[in-house]
Amino acid sequence: MARLAGRRTLFAVPVLLVVTFGVFAIAAASPFDPVKAYAGTAALGADQETLDRLRDNLGVDRSFPARWWEWLTSALTGDLGHSSVLRQPVAQVIGERLVWSSLLCAVAFVVAVLAGTVLGVLAARRPGSLLDRAVTSLAYTLEAAPVFWIALLAVWLFALQLDVLPAGGLTDTASERVTPGQVASHLVLPAGVLAVSQLPWFALYVRQGVGDALAEDPVRGARARGLGERTVLIGHALRSGLLPVLTLIGSRVPELITGALLVESVFSWPGIAAATVEAATAVDFPLLAALTTLATAAVLVGNLVADLLYGLFDPRVKLSDM
Numbered sequence: 001m002a003r004l005a006g007r008r009t010l011f012a013v014p015v016l017l018v019v020t021f022g023v024f025a026i027a028a029a030s031p032f033d034p035v036k037a038y039a040g041t042a043a044l045g046a047d048q049e050t051l052d053r054l055r056d057n058l059g060v061d062r063s064f065p066a067r068w069w070e071w072l073t074s075a076l077t078g079d080l081g082h083s084s085v086l087r088q089p090v091a092q093v094i095g096e097r098l099v100w101s102s103l104l105c106a107v108a109f110v111v112a113v114l115a116g117t118v119l120g121v122l123a124a125r126r127p128g129s130l131l132d133r134a135v136t137s138l139a140y141t142l143e144a145a146p147v148f149w150i151a152l153l154a155v156w157l158f159a160l161q162l163d164v165l166p167a168g169g170l171t172d173t174a175s176e177r178v179t180p181g182q183v184a185s186h187l188v189l190p191a192g193v194l195a196v197s198q199l200p201w202f203a204l205y206v207r208q209g210v211g212d213a214l215a216e217d218p219v220r221g222a223r224a225r226g227l228g229e230r231t232v233l234i235g236h237a238l239r240s241g242l243l244p245v246l247t248l249i250g251s252r253v254p255e256l257i258t259g260a261l262l263v264e265s266v267f268s269w270p271g272i273a274a275a276t277v278e279a280a281t282a283v284d285f286p287l288l289a290a291l292t293t294l295a296t297a298a299v300l301v302g303n304l305v306a307d308l309l310y311g312l313f314d315p316r317v318k319l320s321d322m
Contacts (some may be wrong), residue, residue: 012300016293020067023292037211051281064285075293081286085278090290091218093275098294100170102269105260107187109196109252116199117242117253135207138202147197147259154193165189168268168316190267198252199257202245209244228245250306253299 067071071081080090123135142150159167166189168303171182264273272291 002283008300008304010296015300016296017072019296020289020293021065023289024064024068024071024285027285027288048075067285068289071289075290080290083275083279083284083287085284086287087298088277090286093287094250094290094294095276096204097270098273098274100269101260101264101273104187104191104194104264104269104271104283105256107191108260109256111126111191111195112198113245114200115195116202117206117245119199119306120205120208124210124214125202131268132207135203142196143200143204145197147193148262150196151190151193151263154189154264158189161313169268170270186267186269190263190269193267194259194263197257197263201248205245206242207247209242223277246304248304250299253302254295257295 056092074081078091080094082088083093085091086093117133119139123132128130155167156163166186168186169188170186171178175182206290261273261276263269264271265277272294275287276291278284
């Protein structure tokens with residue numbers, strides 16, 4: 001396990017270097033002017049000399065390789081730079097928002113895995129039944145639906161029509177402090193929408209895996225020995241059928257991050273989505289590079305966790321060979 005983690009860590013270093021370099025290159029080619037984004041409406045009445053002086057202070061005229069190298073060397077010492085658009089240190093920007101994005105993604109991921117597993121097992125018990133067709137049809141429908149469309153539909157139904165859940169934000173409008181109860185009520189819709197966007201993949205994978213396991217000889221032998229259907233399903237078929245799902249965990253991390261950005265934007269959730277959008281439109285090099293590095297690291301960690309879980313739960317796989 002330690003050797004696998006070490007090899008993946010060494011592999012992650014050049015990947016992160018290439019990703020951050022690419023971010024600076026793409027941002028340098030962006031049509032957005034970081035000086036005008038930094039100055040805001042004041043840039044409309046500023047003369048060219050003032051804009052040039054501001055451009056020099058921000059270092060916009062420097063080549064992107066030089067800016068990338070300066071940011072990289074500072075980041076290695078723990079200094080992620082200063083966000084020009086948010087007027088805060090980048091570490092502070094991420095620290096204030098990452099906890100809420102992590103909460104949203106964690107809750108949505110757990111709900112998606114649990115609900116997808118239950119639906120997949122129910123569908124796999126009787127292939128071709130009405131329940132199987134209903135679960136499969138629902139999964140394919142949700143898989144094709146854009147997450148922002150699901151989010152807008154959820155706001156319309158639960159917040160506007162039924163008025164049972166808040167439409168967005170972290171707390172109530174008149175609230176002066178953050179309380180667990182308010183956070184929980186405001187988390188239901190965004191986490192539910194994000195979970196629904198990830199649920200089809202787990203439901204379909206579990207259905208296929210458990211369905212294949214039920215047709216294998218060991219499971220048939222367990223039934224022939226007189227074991228109950230519940231024991232056969234949970235103790236034999238489910239354990240074998242969940243193995244493909246472990247590999248799905250790592251591959252869903254990029255989609256989870258992308259979906260979280262859209263969901264946070266729709267529900268005004270105070271995560272890293274707003275910071276990412278502002279960093280991209282304002283060509284905020286330090287913040288954009290830090291957020292991209294964070295997302296890339298999350299994907300790499302997700303793949304590592306999936307491989308470790310697969311090696312631990314599948315006796316046919318040796319971690320030393322991975």
